[in-house]
Amino acid sequence: MRQRVAGLMPAVRADLEALTRIPSVSLDAFDQANVETSAEATAQLLRAEGLEVEIVREGGRPAVIGHRAGPEGAPTVMLYAHHDVQPPGDDADWDSPPFEPTERDGRLYGRGAADDKAGVMAHVAALRAHGDDLPVGVTVFVEGEEEIGSDSLPTILERHGEKLRADAIVLADSQNWDVGTPALTTTLRGMIRVVVTVTTLDHGVHSGMFGGAVPDAITALVRLLATMHDDAGDVAVAGLGAGEASDLDYPEERLRAESGLLDGVEVIGSGSLLSRLWTRPAITTIGLDTPTVERSSNTLVPSARAKISMRIAPDQDDLAAYELLREHLLAHAPWGARVEVELEEKGLGFAADAQGPVYDQARAAFADAWGREPVDVGVGGSIPFVAAFAERFPEAAILVTGVEDPDTRAHGANESLHLGEFERVCVAEALLLARIGALPR
Incomplete structure (x- = not known):
């Protein structure tokens, strides 16, 4: 199978590069004709x-x-898999054009080259490897809006769920532990995203005339945001759940290197690093609506907004977590400022019972492809559709796999795919289909 896949890789890579050239950004601000083109290109690959x-x-x-x-x-x-991609951001941040796949040092650079068009092509490669002798029935589902929250997924599962019913589900949208070490993702954090608005005045006023007695909204907002963490950097929202992650060796030096943490900047929080990243809550301010530095004036700003992203433990109820965050923000309004909290997005986490014959065969297929045993990992990011599949198909074994590695930089500039790892992913998936097909019926 390894030799068969190796012979297929030049054509698989060519098809991957063709997909990557389609700027299928699903965000409303971008041309959605490209998403249609990407869907049709994916359909043609499967029809073939x-x-x-x-x-x-x-x-x-x-x-x-x-x-x-x-x-x-x-x-x-x-x-x-999914065929939509994140916006590329500023082209100046890329070392090569984001939608022109470019190889450097064994990696293929381009937006979507890894996340998740390589996932699409891993499925296609596994099908090609078996040719006319497919050992199992296969249903391929390639979503077109994963990067914007999968809003229509519940309706798709409701109206087309019977077409998607399966004994095992392979979700190729995660990552491996590192280059050379395969992984099964067994936990995912859930997520809450809110917009908080702080208002202190009904109109802006002169900062010299009223500053010192009248609070401005920006300072009040900053003080409110600061209440969400204690001095050690742990989340200070009461009542949130937490868990403990796998006991894998993950030194602080690796965290610093993979995250780009600057020298002298401290790591925040307590407990094991992987628990902080995978199974405990995390809160990040990801956006602010305030006057820019260039356009600011000597004015007490009457209202300011922030967007907050909160990751929650894999088994935490998302709506319950939202209520805890909302209650915290309202209770900590500084100086009597008016605080409004709007829920923008929510999603459940996922914790797999990663036991049974399908998981055994998946681990064996990974070991065959990489020449070493896989590890079970968590992912701190959220993939809410995994929980949706688990709820819709409770009897199916759900395998969360992927093509990424710690250097992939998915969603960032210079996203890339390690080509050697990609070939091993294709081998592993082809072997997995064979192994599942050989299970006692």
Whole structure:
């Protein structure tokens, strides 16, 4: 199988590069014709492998569903990926054009080259590796709006769920532990995103005439945001759940290198680093609406807003976590300032019971492809659709895998795919289909 996949890789890479050249950014501000083009290109790739394919739209971006039957009585495996991508950001931050895939030092650079068009092509490569002798039934589901919250996913699952039902689900949108060490993602944090507005005045007034007695909204907002952490940097919102992560070796030096933390800047929080990253709550201010430095004047600003992203423990209820955050913000309003909290997005986490024959075969396939045993990891980021699949298909074994590694920089400038790891991912998925097909029926 390794030799077979190696022979397929030049064509697989060419198809990946063609997909990557399509700027399929699903955010409203970008041309959605490109997302349509990406969906059709994905559909054509699946049709070429003998799948019956349809493009579905349930109020959102186009998703692609394809199916190919396996031998009589064989289990069905559903393969998930997404074809939409994040905005590229400022082209000046990239060392090569974001939508022109470019190889440097064994890595393929480009927006979506890893997240998640390589996931799409890993599925295609596994199908090509088996050719006419597919050992299982396969359903491929490639979403078109994962990067903007998967708003239409519940409707897709409601209206097309029976087409997606499977004995095992492979969700290719995560990462491996490092280059050379495969991983199964067994926990994901949930997420809450809110916008908090602080108001102290009904209009702006002269800072010289009224400053010292009248609070401005920006200072009040800053003080409010500061209450969400204690002096050590731990989240100070009472009542949030927390867990402990896998006991893997993750020294602070690796965290600093992978995150780009500047010399002299301290690591925040307490407990093991991986628990802080994977299973404990985290709160980040990700945006501010205030006058810019260039446009500011000597005025007490009457109102200011911040966007807050909160990651929650894998087993924490998302709405309960939102209420705890909201109560904290309202209770800590400085100087009687008016505080409003708007829920913008929520999502449940995921904790897998990663045992049973499908997980055994997945670990064996990874060991075969990499030549070393995989590790179980958590991911601090949130993939709410995983919880949606777990709820819709409670009997299916859900495998969260991926093509990324710590140097991928998904969502950032210079996103890249390690080509050697990508080939091993393709080998592992082809072997996984074979191993699941060989399980007792």
